[in-house]
Amino acid sequence: MYFLYISDSLEATKKISLSEEELVSKLKSQDTLAIQALYDMYSGALLGVISRVIQHTEVAEDLLQETFIKIWNSAGSYDNSKGRLFTWMMNIARNLSIDKVRSKDFKNSNKNQDIENNVDFIDAQKEVTFNEDVLGVRDLVTSLKPEFKIVLDLVYFKGYTHVEAAEELNLPLGTVKTRIRMGILELRKNFN
Amino acid sequence: MEEGKAYIESGILELFVLGQLTAQEQKEVQAMASSCPEIRQEIVAIEIALEKYAMQNAVKPTVGLENRIFERIGLIATASHPEAKVIPLNAAEVKINYQSKIRGLRLALVACIALLVVSVAALYSAHSDLGNARDQIASLSLDREKFTSTVNYMKSNNSDLNKLVAMSDSPDWKKIKLAGQKNPNDNMVVYWHPAGKHVMINTTKMVLPANDKTHQYQLWALVDGKPVDLGVFDVNPDTAHILVNMKEIGEAQAFAVTLERRGGSPTPTMEKMMAMGGV
Numbered sequence: 025m026y027f028l029y030i031s032d033s034l035e036a037t038k039k040i041s042l043s044e045e046e047l048v049s050k051l052k053s054q055d056t057l058a059i060q061a062l063y064d065m066y067s068g069a070l071l072g073v074i075s076r077v078i079q080h081t082e083v084a085e086d087l088l089q090e091t092f093i094k095i096w097n098s099a100g101s102y103d104n105s106k107g108r109l110f111t112w113m114m115n116i117a118r119n120l121s122i123d124k125v126r127s128k129d130f131k132n133s134n135k136n137q138d139i140e141n142n143v144d145f146i147d148a149q150k151e152v153t154f155n156e157d158v159l160g161v162r163d164l165v166t167s168l169k170p171e172f173k174i175v176l177d178l179v180y181f182k183g184y185t186h187v188e189a190a191e192e193l194n195l196p197l198g199t200v201k202t203r204i205r206m207g208i209l210e211l212r213k214n215f216n
Numbered sequence: 217m218e219e220g221k222a223y224i225e226s227g228i229l230e231l232f233v234l235g236q237l238t239a240q241e242q243k244e245v246q247a248m249a250s251s252c253p254e255i256r257q258e259i260v261a262i263e264i265a266l267e268k269y270a271m272q273n274a275v276k277p278t279v280g281l282e283n284r285i286f287e288r289i290g291l292i293a294t295a296s297h298p299e300a301k302v303i304p305l306n307a308a309e310v311k312i313n314y315q316s317k318i319r320g321l322r323l324a325l326v327a328c329i330a331l332l333v334v335s336v337a338a339l340y341s342a343h344s345d346l347g348n349a350r351d352q353i354a355s356l357s358l359d360r361e362k363f364t365s366t367v368n369y370m371k372s373n374n375s376d377l378n379k380l381v382a383m384s385d386s387p388d389w390k391k392i393k394l395a396g397q398k399n400p401n402d403n404m405v406v407y408w409h410p411a412g413k414h415v416m417i418n419t420t421k422m423v424l425p426a427n428d429k430t431h432q433y434q435l436w437a438l439v440d441g442k443p444v445d446l447g448v449f450d451v452n453p454d455t456a457h458i459l460v461n462m463k464e465i466g467e468a469q470a471f472a473v474t475l476e477r478r479g480g481s482p483t484p485t486m487e488k489m490m491a492m493g494g495v
């Protein structure tokens with residue numbers, strides 16, 4: 025349990041980071057080091073997705089917990105030929121969040137909020153943690169053209185299908201598809 | 217390749233990565249990706265872009281959520297947390313401490329038993345030694361008594377001898393030899409101090425047959441022809457004193473000894489006249 029020694033002795037200032045291959049291998053062999061590394065590397069990103077679907081902090085963090093448990097229990101079903109590990113985890117987090125939002129007990133509670141205001145709400149309420157390794161992060165996010173950003177955020181962060189997004193934004197389905205692609209291409213260009 | 221480029225530009229790969237496709241459509245994309253590396257690379261590029269986008273929109277979880285999650289997954293229970301490590305170590309140490317204490321107590325108990333056995337043996341030995349010592353003391357005490365009596369005897373003898381020497385040298389003492397009447401070898405000596413009226417006999421200078429238990433010799437003084445009793449004495453080899461004091465007499469012409477019944481007689485039995493001597 026070397027990593028725990030490191031992380032505890034440095035009071036969690038030292039985060040675990042493993043390569044994709046190591047992560048997948050350790051996760052499939054149910055090595056607990058994998059879940060620690062996954063948490064250190066991706067808990068913020070996954071909670072970012074969950075929090076944009078569900079604003080209630082406690083419920084969102086419960087969902088993050090459920091997400092990690094499902095990642096741990098479903099590790100055997102992950103196939104790296106079908107996609108990257110993060111994509112797989114992201115889909116688990118998003119699907120759990122959408123299932124929760126649509127569940128009867130959640131709808132009956134006061135925890136839900138008008139879905140249209142979600143993104144702005146999150147950015148106002150949460151401490152959004154940016155990756156310090158990437159320069160000009162705030163500029164990049166804001167520089168993404170608003171017509172691309174709103175479509176991408178609805179589909180990627182909030183779990184809208186592209187059909188739902190088209191209806192929501194009152195846009196043709198083809199335009200939504202194009203804006204999704206253009207938005208991602210803009211991201212790729214900025215990251216490169 | 218043209219087909220691949222057109223496929224990429226259709227935007228289906230983005231929808232694939234975003235999980236927007238049906239199961240059937242997903243399988244088609246996967247088939248395309250496995251046959252066309254260019255499509256595969258494009259998918260990965262889209263994934264990485266969205267991954268980074270998600271990273272930039274990360275929300276920091278509450279501190280402590282990590283432990284809750286690990287607890288749920290059972291990491292902490294499987295002793296991967298330092299605390300979980302420390303407790304069994306302490307428990308083991310405590311166990312070791314107890315074991316060493318118990319071992320120490322056992323040793324102490326064995327030592328106590330050994331000491332007890334040694335003590336009992338020593339006590340028994342001391343007891344028998346004490347018995348021996350007591351016997352020795354008794355023996356020594358007896359010896360001492362014998363020695364004391366011997367010393368007393370010798371002192372007495374010495375005193376008597378000194379007195380004899382003094383009596384022989386003194387003109388006040390008369391030494392009267394009594395000659396045997398029954399047997400010419402019999403004889404004895406009487407010392408007499410007329411002024412002091414003292415009469416003594418010397419048992420060492422006495423040759424008379426030993427008397428039995430029912431008889432005793434009796435000394436008489438003849439005063440003006442009449443016998444006067446001067447007391448009885450025994451003749452035996454174990455006589456303690458050399459000099460024996462007899463009854464006092466201030467005036468006598470002769471001394472005689474008769475054998476009388478034990479205790480003496482008021483008048484001498486003339487047939488039993490053993491010795492006699494004149495002054």
